[in-house]
Amino acid sequence: EAGVAQSPRYKIIEKRQSVAFWCNPISGHATLYWYQQILGQGPKLLIQFQNNGVVDDSQLPKDRFSAERLKGVDSTLKIQPAKLEDSAVYLCASSPRGAGANEKLFFGSGTQLSVL
Amino acid sequence: AQTVTQSQPEMSVQEAETVTLSCTYDTSESDYYLFWYKQPPSRQMILVIRQEAYKQQNATENRFSVNFQKAAKSFSLKISDSQLGDAAMYFCAYRRNEGSQGNLIFGKGTKLSVKP
Numbered sequence: 001e002a003g004v005a006q007s008p009r010y011k012i013i014e015k016r017q018s019v020a021f022w023c024n025p026i027s028g029h030a031t032l033y034w035y036q037q038i039l040g041q042g043p044k045l046l047i048q049f050q051n052n053g054v055v056d057d058s059q060l061p062k063d064r065f066s067a068e069r070l071k072g073v074d075s076t077l078k079i080q081p082a083k084l085e086d087s088a089v090y091l092c093a094s095s096p097r098g099a100g101a102n103e104k105l106f107f108g109s110g111t112q113l114s115v116l
Numbered sequence: 117a118q119t120v121t122q123s124q125p126e127m128s129v130q131e132a133e134t135v136t137l138s139c140t141y142d143t144s145e146s147d148y149y150l151f152w153y154k155q156p157p158s159r160q161m162i163l164v165i166r167q168e169a170y171k172q173q174n175a176t177e178n179r180f181s182v183n184f185q186k187a188a189k190s191f192s193l194k195i196s197d198s199q200l201g202d203a204a205m206y207f208c209a210y211r212r213n214e215g216s217q218g219n220l221i222f223g224k225g226t227k228l229s230v231k232p
Contacts (some may be wrong), residue, residue: 003160042120042207042222043161056219090160102149102168102213105220107161 002026004108006092012114018080021111025074025094031039031055032069033105034077035091043091049075079113118143119220120210123224129198130231136183137193137226146170147213150184150191155205155225164206167191169213195228203214 005024025032031050035043046065048056051072060067064083065085069075079086087109095103119142129135139148152164167175167184174182179199183192195202208223 041224042209043220044222045219052202057218091161093161100123102166102211104159104163104166110159112159 001026003027003095004092004106006090006108006111008111009084009109010112012116013082014116015084016081018078019082019113020091021077021090021113023075023077023092023108024073025092026096026106029094029096029106030072031095031097031103032075033093034075035093037089037110039088039093043050046077046090082113082115084115087113117213118145118210118221120208120223122208122226124226125224126183126229128229128231129195131200133198134194134196135198135228137195137206137208138226139191139193139223141189141191141210143189143210143212145212146192148180149211149213151209151211151220152180152182152193153207153209153222154202155207157204160205165193198230200230200232203228208210223226
């Protein structure tokens with residue numbers, strides 16, 4: 001079974017530039033998550049989709065971050081404009097149903113963003 | 117708000133020995149789940165073990181077991197017969213049981229080194 005695919009693996013940009021990350025979850029997984037992991041910290045949820053609807057985006061900085069999941073499959077996370085504090089690893093995860101709090105999440109290898 | 121604390125930034129263990137990683141959490145909820153995730157240098161988070169709060173029996177998965185003390189809000193991970201492949205960051209995580217919602221809250225992690 002193919003895992004969660006993310007691209008690019010690394011991205012370096014200057015502050016105030018825009019950047020986009022792409023995620024393709026495991027086939028058939030209904031729920032997709034985007035996490036931000038700042039160096040030295042655990043991941044923090046940015047947004048959760050159930051199929052193509054948003055379940056939780058309470059921690060997404062909506063003035064600069066946006067995300068979409070077209071047709072309930074792959075997803076794109078965008079930052080516009082980027083700030084220095086956005087430097088982090090952006091992890092995408094998916095789960096089969098999202099119907100239970102104990103459901104196992106499958107993570108991708110993330111995109112490491114450096115904002116200079 | 118729920119919080120997860122991992123007080124050991126780094127731990128070291130000799131190959132084939134046993135090591136215990138500590139985790140405490142704070143919540144006013146009675147129904148929740150606890151997890152340990154492993155993050156190797158590839159950055160992909162991998163579920164190691166999970167515990168349901170209403171189950172008194174400690175979870176075990178092969179060489180991995182937990183010591184869940186609900187009253188003390190403690191959830192430690194024991195790795196027996198440590199192997200070189202166990203070297204990674206380990207994150208403790210909490211998720212309250214509210215169906216498809218319920219954010220996974222991670223601690224800051226413990227870096228485990230395994231000495232040959």
